[in-house]
Amino acid sequence: MMEGPLLAPPADYLCKCAPGYSGRLCEYLTSLTFNFNDSLVELEPLRTVPQANVTLVFSTKQLHGVLMYFGNSEHLAVELFNGRIRISYDVGNHPTSTMYSFEMVSDGNYHKAELIAIKKNFTLRVDDGPARSIINEGSKEFLRLETPMFLGGVPEDVAKEAFSKWHLRNITSFKGCLKEAWINHKRVDFVNAARSQRTRAGCGGDEPAAPPRVHALQEDGAHEPDPCVPNPCARGGRCVREAGSRSDYTCRCRAGTAGAQCELRTSVGGAPVITQVKLPARKQIISNVQASPAAPAQKQYPEEAPAQPAPSSGACRKEATREFITEGSCRSRRPVRGARCTTKGPGGAGACGRALCCAPRKTKKRKIRLVCADGTRYTKDIEIVRKCACGKKCPRNTPFIH
Numbered sequence: 001m002m003e004g005p006l007l008a009p010p011a012d013y014l015c016k017c018a019p020g021y022s023g024r025l026c027e028y029l030t031s032l033t034f035n036f037n038d039s040l041v042e043l044e045p046l047r048t049v050p051q052a053n054v055t056l057v058f059s060t061k062q063l064h065g066v067l068m069y070f071g072n073s074e075h076l077a078v079e080l081f082n083g084r085i086r087i088s089y090d091v092g093n094h095p096t097s098t099m100y101s102f103e104m105v106s107d108g109n110y111h112k113a114e115l116i117a118i119k120k121n122f123t124l125r126v127d128d129g130p131a132r133s134i135i136n137e138g139s140k141e142f143l144r145l146e147t148p149m150f151l152g153g154v155p156e157d158v159a160k161e162a163f164s165k166w167h168l169r170n171i172t173s174f175k176g177c178l179k180e181a182w183i184n185h186k187r188v189d190f191v192n193a194a195r196s197q198r199t200r201a202g203c204g205g206d207e208p209a210a211p212p213r214v215h216a217l218q219e220d221g222a223h224e225p226d227p228c229v230p231n232p233c234a235r236g237g238r239c240v241r242e243a244g245s246r247s248d249y250t251c252r253c254r255a256g257t258a259g260a261q262c263e264l265r266t267s268v269g270g271a272p273v274i275t276q277v278k279l280p281a282r283k284q285i286i287s288n289v290q291a292s293p294a295a296p297a298q299k300q301y302p303e304e305a306p307a308q309p310a311p312s313s314g315a316c317r318k319e320a321t322r323e324f325i326t327e328g329s330c331r332s333r334r335p336v337r338g339a340r341c342t343t344k345g346p347g348g349a350g351a352c353g354r355a356l357c358c359a360p361r362k363t364k365k366r367k368i369r370l371v372c373a374d375g376t377r378y379t380k381d382i383e384i385v386r387k388c389a390c391g392k393k394c395p396r397n398t399p400f401i402h
Helices: 155-165
Strands: 002-007 013-017 030-036 039-043 052-059 066-070 075-081 084-090 097-098 111-118 121-126 132-135 150-152 176-183 196-198 199-201 238-241 249-252 317-323 331-334 337-340 355-373 375-392
Touching: 052 066, 066 155, 075 111, 084 111, 084 121, 097 132, 121 199, 337 355
Parallel strands: 337 375
Antiparallel strands: 002 013, 030 176, 030 199, 039 150, 039 196, 052 111, 052 176, 066 075, 066 150, 075 084, 084 097, 111 121, 121 132, 238 249, 317 337, 331 355, 355 375
């Protein structure tokens, strides 16, 4: 573990630690490599009151594998599934709440997964990106268990039970390097683990080799990774990849479902029902079941009245605008180009004639990205004014209909 002292000032020395060890005297084992299907580390039960905070720094090229499991009937399961991080959380309130990461993490680079459980709320953040949250709705508040917590894999008996209850979708052990693990803000020393099975100290190098650059079309004809293949959206949801991104997508959920991956039924557990009905302009209700951009936007139908010919060519016209879109504590990332209908010219406000108003006659739907004060993001549909005309309906004159 200690490869000999290095000469320093008199009566002093420095320890050069073997791979995986750290500390002034190399007394801590903080990095492990998992190479086998039954590799695992067993730790003491996770303290979840008043809250639990677990951070894992890891690298792998495997698409599947158990990162962390703590549970029995109630549970917290963290695993790799099709290259993404899958979370299953149940404090005892049926049904189980699940979510997936936006980010693909099976690329051989180091990734940081922050896991925060506060009562029935659970939050995942990958590589300091946007946070995603789920709520296990019900009467119970905390995950209270006395069973061991496992990292990197689970014993055979625990694996079979977890798999039969759908806590884990794949019970293969994690294969790769677990560079750091922090539990409730304390770095894990694997020397003190209750059990360490078929693991190796260190990560086999300071950093994993950088993966080759991915081109749009490889020589063998394989296209660049698509976050929608395989489809991460459940219950018949449709995955829509966001332009210019290799890891961001939005699930278009079918009626009666909601959530980041459409994994929630809107009639179960108190989740709000998202209805696909015609709503009057300006009265849309956003159902943010999870702090994510995947909540389906509701269809909107701006009020229109039969257009009437304008008395004069300059009476009712479109005026270009550039403004931020706001909704509660959320705001668009940048100003959005829009337009408002206005009357200018000799007739002024009454240029459209008696009892008529200058109002939108033709609009175009556009998607925008909103960022909230707590770091969450979601996608929203708005209507941008494309053409104005005089009519009987007089809606509030804004550049956007949303």
